Amino acid sequence: MASAVAQGGTRLLVLLKGVAQVIFQANPWTGLVFLVALFAGGWQFGAFGLLGTVVATLTAHLLGVSWDERVSLGLEGFSGTLTGVGLVLYLEPRPMTVLLVIFGAIAGSVLSSALTVLLRPYGLAASTAPFCVITTVMVVGGSAFSRVWAVHASTPAPSAAAPGTGLSWTYLWQGTLSGVGQVFLQDQWYVGLIFLAGLVLAGWRLGVIALVSSLAGLLTGWLLGAQAADLGAGLYGYNSVLTGIALFGTFVVATPASAVYALIGVVAAAGFSAGIGNLFAVAGGHTLTWPFVLVTWVFLAAVPMFSRIRRV
Template sequence: MASSSASSGAGAGEPGPGASDLLRTVPRGIAQVDLQTNLWTGLVFIVALFVGGWQFGVFGLLGTVVATLTALALGVSWRDNVSLGLEGFCGTLIGVSLVLYLNVRWMTVVLVIFGAIAGSVLTAALNVLLKPYRLPTLTAPFCVITTVMVVGGPSFARVWDRHAGTAPPSAADPGTALGWGELWQGTFSGVGQVFFQNQWYVGVIFLIGLCVAGWRTGLVALVSSLVGLLTGWVLGAQAADLGAGLYGYNSVLTGIALCGTFVSVTRLSALYALVGVVAAAGLTAGIGNLFAVVGGHTLTWPFVLVTWVFLAAVPMYARIARA
């Protein structure tokens, strides 16, 4: 997601990618969930997904491959978009989220395939609509596709049969008293929750992948997760939810986006990013409550909305510049 503009008529006259090129694109697509193009970061992320559960690795790869091939087949620019993984990351999240919500079965496979295809089309549409404003699509296509599927799912018996429960951890363990264990585990889990992983050790693997891309990126992710968690604690969020990283992951993505990826780093812009990180954590509860009637699927909506607003405002600020 380092860039997300597709040129008109993209793909025309470009040499076709070879098998090795396509293989390298898949991990880059997974790395782009966290706004990275680094091949090795993507490979570490794949390991993290499989550590979290084989189903997350398999369905994440399925979504990435389908979305990437869809964009390539429809003629999206290989050089400017596909090769950088920009057409795969929403497919990754669609695959991981749907297997989490709907469990492992053939209907989930079908939905991931069609969801990834639809996500690829929506990515292209948003690129066209947002290009005049220099706004990236971010994970908005994933948010739209997954929200539609989980909201509509209960109407279809073959979709919703044996679906997984999605109640937050606080439903079984209420209380706002934050212990040391929830603090440090929640900080690492916030990094992993970007991929719907709530085990702290999986979050550590994802953090290692981000550090492979650059130590500053890893530091921003870790600090952003902690700030998101502390924001939720100050406001009185449930400790079990904080310990699961539910208030950190949108802050992680927002921090990475606003501190170096889309905004040039200065002392002032770092404070600007910090405000965005806090806002994303605060909006997490708002989006969750808004969607409570359909299961409270917050997804990465807070990251998308906050980052769009903060990037759209940059041209008005003489002391803050786009990267």
């Protein structure tokens, strides 16, 4: 009996780590706070995000992915988390979406392993690329299937209802917090605040990096003339948050030189967001975390050329 309880507790910790690994953390308490934040954004985000985490983690375990090196650290769960949140956001909570999340999480697990193998010689991680690929394919292709597209969410940019480039104080502070929440596709500032609390639980420096990166992404968008409502919703901050944390302390040793390097990456991710968004909008897709993935891969691949910057 005690053994069964212990095993159940271990599985729960692995799932919570899977949620936390969306922002590179293997801390189960951080994962628990992230999960609370998802439910605060809406029951469907918490439920479908958890479903994706469970299926992706279970798939990797059943296929024999290393428990000690990957599964136990939550590294096989986070793309499933985002896939569940993304699909329920764009396709609404209904039985067909449940099936798509299950299939998407399974396919994402296989793709994650494939990318891990392909990228290993270059010292790169798959990151959220499996989520980006699976969600993009399903959402773009969804319109061809009546049972998938019969009920789908209308997700226009906030600026469609409130155009203008004047950045108010409200947009500034709400956008900075929402930039953290948008990592999980959540645009409410208070949900972003809960996610921020989860990061601080893993380390106060992470919270500072996330806030600075989100603000830098927002200001980059503002300087370039982005719509203020989109800035206020965090649409120019979340890829910068992931990029900043990845390039300063997670994959690159934290030094003054790497801080500057990370800041360049943060700005690049924000600027790249509009280009990726416009590209995928033509086919009915979304920006997701593509800017973070592509910018981080490029910046990490370039590190061996720079003597003042070192990989972790």
